[in-house]
Amino acid sequence: MNAPAKTLDTATTPKTTCQSAASPISDASTVPLPTPAELRATLPLDAALTSNIAEHREAINRILRGEDDRLLVVVGPCSIHDPSAALEYAERLAALSDEVSEQIVPVMRVYVEKPRTTVGWKGLAYDPDLNGNGDMAKGLALSRELMGQVAQLGLPVATEILQPMLAPYLDDLLSWVAIGARTTESQLHRELASDLSAAVGFKNATSGDVQVAIDAMQAAAHPHQRFALDTHGRPVMQQSEGNPHTHLVLRGGHGEPNYQASHVRAATAALRDAGQNPRLMVDCSHANARKDHRRQSEVMLDVLAQRQAGDNNLVALMLESYLHEGKQPLKPSALRHGVSVTDACIGWDSTEHLLKTAAERLA
Numbered sequence: 001m002n003a004p005a006k007t008l009d010t011a012t013t014p015k016t017t018c019q020s021a022a023s024p025i026s027d028a029s030t031v032p033l034p035t036p037a038e039l040r041a042t043l044p045l046d047a048a049l050t051s052n053i054a055e056h057r058e059a060i061n062r063i064l065r066g067e068d069d070r071l072l073v074v075v076g077p078c079s080i081h082d083p084s085a086a087l088e089y090a091e092r093l094a095a096l097s098d099e100v101s102e103q104i105v106p107v108m109r110v111y112v113e114k115p116r117t118t119v120g121w122k123g124l125a126y127d128p129d130l131n132g133n134g135d136m137a138k139g140l141a142l143s144r145e146l147m148g149q150v151a152q153l154g155l156p157v158a159t160e161i162l163q164p165m166l167a168p169y170l171d172d173l174l175s176w177v178a179i180g181a182r183t184t185e186s187q188l189h190r191e192l193a194s195d196l197s198a199a200v201g202f203k204n205a206t207s208g209d210v211q212v213a214i215d216a217m218q219a220a221a222h223p224h225q226r227f228a229l230d231t232h233g234r235p236v237m238q239q240s241e242g243n244p245h246t247h248l249v250l251r252g253g254h255g256e257p258n259y260q261a262s263h264v265r266a267a268t269a270a271l272r273d274a275g276q277n278p279r280l281m282v283d284c285s286h287a288n289a290r291k292d293h294r295r296q297s298e299v300m301l302d303v304l305a306q307r308q309a310g311d312n313n314l315v316a317l318m319l320e321s322y323l324h325e326g327k328q329p330l331k332p333s334a335l336r337h338g339v340s341v342t343d344a345c346i347g348w349d350s351t352e353h354l355l356k357t358a359a360e361r362l363a
């Protein structure tokens, strides 16, 4: 993706209202969005970056196949609400990545969609102005632009894909994808995962059910015929090949952690029984940290100890981290720089300390 990136002019996007007695959905007010092909043309990927992303994907896949014993760490803000703060974070992470690269492969969370328990702000792609106006054309452009800038810094990009329609806008930039706890059981997300070129981590369900994520891996490994939109926005029957690069993410459930050795042993046994990859990721946040960001370090150190004790299936970790610790209410007029507006995160100093500690222990 070449700088300087252009931002789509959304102010002039026409609003159309379709009304028909035949279909209740057509009563809705709609705003046209660019097609994936149009957005990609505005914010293109150049050959050099495409090749770097292919290398990032292969580095991640090698860890997942057990061919590289470095630790994969997906780390970054819970959500992106301020691309400039996210870029500042990416610059720090890229520098740290160089320091720890013999032991760790850091991948930055660039999460532009948020699944919500009930209702709430749904992320940069949906509402980039944080004011409920839902300027999705601008949100898509900012999301693609930021992912390109992060990748330009040499960092692999991770995101959760919640809306399958968004995949063709962003998937060429992604090196790792999460299917979240609330969507792991969804057939549409499993079909989507079967069609992605990047590795996909399936999280256990919010209930703590791990089997649904193992079932998801099995489903995603298969080829599927699925309903999709092509890059020109046309509905198509898309034939997927099946994704061999999937893995389980343990994130705890119902407020109870599932990162301890007994859970990991049970999960790897279940993965083996299902003929799936036994190498997995522990998400140090969410229910594993009992929703207390300060507990992430405890989880990470426990997982490192398990690995040092010989559990080579623990190949990856996830941390929710931002420039500054904690979280803040989403009040656009009073936002503190580099503080999460969704889940609380650890701050940069703790992140740097944890990654350096991990590198020392793994050396």
Ligand SMILES: O=C[C@H](O)[C@H](O)COP(=O)(O)O
Residues within 6 Å of the ligand: 078, 114, 115, 116, 117, 118, 119, 120, 286, 342, 343
């Ligand atoms: O990681 C993010 C949140 O845990 C998830 O999006 C749910 O958020 P909510 O419970 O605040 O809606």
Ligand SMILES: C=C(OP(=O)(O)O)C(=O)O
Residues within 6 Å of the ligand: 078, 111, 115, 160, 179, 180, 181, 182, 203, 251, 283, 286
């Ligand atoms: C929403 C997330 O996680 P989970 O699906 O585990 O709740 C996340 O990682 O941002």
